[in-house]
Amino acid sequence: MRVHSGRTVRDLRRENRTAVLQRLYFDGPLSRFSLGPVTGLSSGSVSNVVAELVADGLVEEAGSVDSAGGRPRTLLRIRQGSAYMIGVDVGETRVRVELFDMALTELARVEKPLAANGPRREDRYDVAVVVAHVRDSVEEVVRRAGIEPAQLLGVGVGVPGIVARTPEDGAVVHGQTIGWDAVPLERLLRESVPLPQEVPYFIDNGAKTLGQAEMWFGAGRGASSAVVVLFGSGVGACVVGDDLRSARAVEWGHLKVQVRGRRCRCGAQGCLEAYAGAEALLERWREAGGCPPVDADEETALTALLAAAHPSAPGAEADTTALAVLDETAEYLGAGFAGLINLFQPERILVGGWAGLQLGTRFLDSVRDYATLCALSYPASHASIELGTLGPDAVTVGAAILPLADFFAQGGRREPAEPEETTPAWKTSLRERAAQ
Template sequence: MTTRNGRTVRDLRRENRTAVLQRLYFDGPMSRFSLGPATGLSSGSVSNVVAELLAEGLVEEAGSVDSAGGRPRILVRVTPASGFMIGVDVGETRVRIELFDLTLTELARAERPLTADSPHPHDRYEVGVIVEHVREGIAELLRAADVPAERLLGVGIGVPGIVARTDEDGAVVHGQTTGWDAVPLERLLREAVDLPESVPYWIDNGAKTLGQAEMWFGAGRGARSAVVVLFGSGVGACVVTDPMGPGRALEWGHLTVSVRGRRCRCGSHGCLEAYAGAEALLDRWREAGGQPPAGADEETALTAMLAAAYPADADRTPDATALAVLEETAEYLGAGFGDLINLFQPERILVGGWAGLQLGDRFLETVKGYTAQYALAYPAARVDIGMGTLGPDAVTVGAAILPLADFFARGGRRAEPEVAEERPAWTSTVRERTAR
């Protein structure tokens, strides 16, 4: 049956299930009585939906609360073991794979370092090696947690670069800074990883998965709009205009901040990433005479730079070279934040990523000062700039949210083949009339 606005009874049931599941997920446990006003559904609709979800094992009873003069009200909550998700972060120094239950409790994790004998950064992202890391990691997690692959709602993967889709290959990654030229990552994973065809892959930009995690569970909660910045070896961002919906990945790091400026990893010149990414920041420190620890990786080298600029010992003189490079970097980032404010006028800007977390609040205060100089006064006065709160694992959590969000959107049901519904009689009679 189709309603006047084009939605079928099946659509309405799915929407009701989605409303109840999401409310229980974020605010539960709750009673059926409380779910009515919280979802806007009638008491009858709530009772029917909760009965279905209980029968399917998606929700469970969780004690009771006293009511005003009546019988105690039974609380219900989402059942943690009713589904599982895998989140993967194809990062700049490692591939991190985590297995979660439906409530995003971590059950197992695996990490694989990304190293290369060659100094060329593209060699670190050899596609075959990364696919093998994901294959081994997924198998390891399922064994460790004793979770059958058939119980997975999906595998979410955050990657560097732009993600497009084709009918033939699914998700295709265009990563100019990593040397990925139209890599059919979804097809390669389907061919290599031992998972049932019924388990979907959700592959998206890493900054976008970070944004999803912060909006659902972190510093973005309660905001109507936000820009979430991923600051690592390079920089990226995600703009969110619907707190519960997917954001939009921005190649913010490749915004030109200096015409004919420093050469960027992408091959262009003057990109923000060529000045403000951790890789570029450390290169500029070396060029200015700084001395990162020999043979240290980027994370260790950045820690050393910050220790030199901001010594823990109050009697020690700060490294003037490190301080000057950080100050210049703060100005470039402030200009970049100003552009984000002028373009999107967000309610919040949040900083995450391993380098952003290392630089921390102290550095961010300097960035804020420059942001005020480069942004238009009216939107700048209405944006809060702060740190993300989910730590270095936020991309992995956000990746796991991708299949979870789809599961909710389908009312807590797994993907099924589309069933063709019989069309109303008028569609054929009117077409016959117009064809005369």
């Protein structure tokens, strides 16, 4: 049966379930009486939807509250153990896999290092090694958490690079900076990871998964529009509005900031990432005469750079070379932020990633100053630049949200897609006509 808007009754029921689930998830526990105003549904519709969700095991009672002059009202909440999600972060030095329940409580975590196996950066990201790490880690977190694989809503994966999709292979990753050229990651994972076929994969850019996490649970809550910046070895960004389904990753790190400038890891010259990513920042410090710790990883080396520029010991003098490199990096980032402000006019720019959070508020003050100088005054005056609040592991949380968001969009049902409707007669006629 169809309604006048073109949506079926089934569509309306799914939308009603989605509305109730989301409000209980973000604002619960709530009573049936409270659900009406926040969802726009009638009391009868709320009662019917809640009854379905309780019967499905997704919602449970959570005590009661007094009402004004009437019987106590029963509170409802999402049942924490009703389903589970896995989040995967294919990061710059490791593959991290975490398993969460519906309340995003971490039940198990496994990390596998991506150690360089040769002189080239691409060797660290050998596709077979990454797939094997994900396979072994997924098996381990499922075993540790003691859940049945069929209870999973899905596996979300955050990756570096551009993610396209094909009918044959699903998600295909184009990661130029890591040497991935059209890697059919979804197909490879599905062939390798021992999960039921009905458990879906959701693979997307790591900056986008970070953006999803910050908008749902972090510093982006309440913003109508934001750009979330992932600042690690390189830099990336996600542009997102209050409708999270329209979020999109942008290759911000490969915006040109200097013609015929420094060589970027993507192979081009003058990219922002060649100046402002942690890898490039540390290289520029070394070239300027700085002394990063020998054989240290990037996080340790960046800590040393900050300590040199801002020594904690009383009376210690700051390393002027380190200070100059940080200030120049802030200027490049400020110019990059100005580009984001002018192009997208966001309400907020949020900085996350291990390097962004490690550099912290003191560094961000300089970035704000340079961004204000470079951006158009009106959009700059309406955009705040802040640190993210979910910590350096937020990509994994955001990856786990991908199957959760899809589950909500389906009204909390895990059903196969509906069969396609019969092709209208006019389409058949015109196709036959065109073929003559």
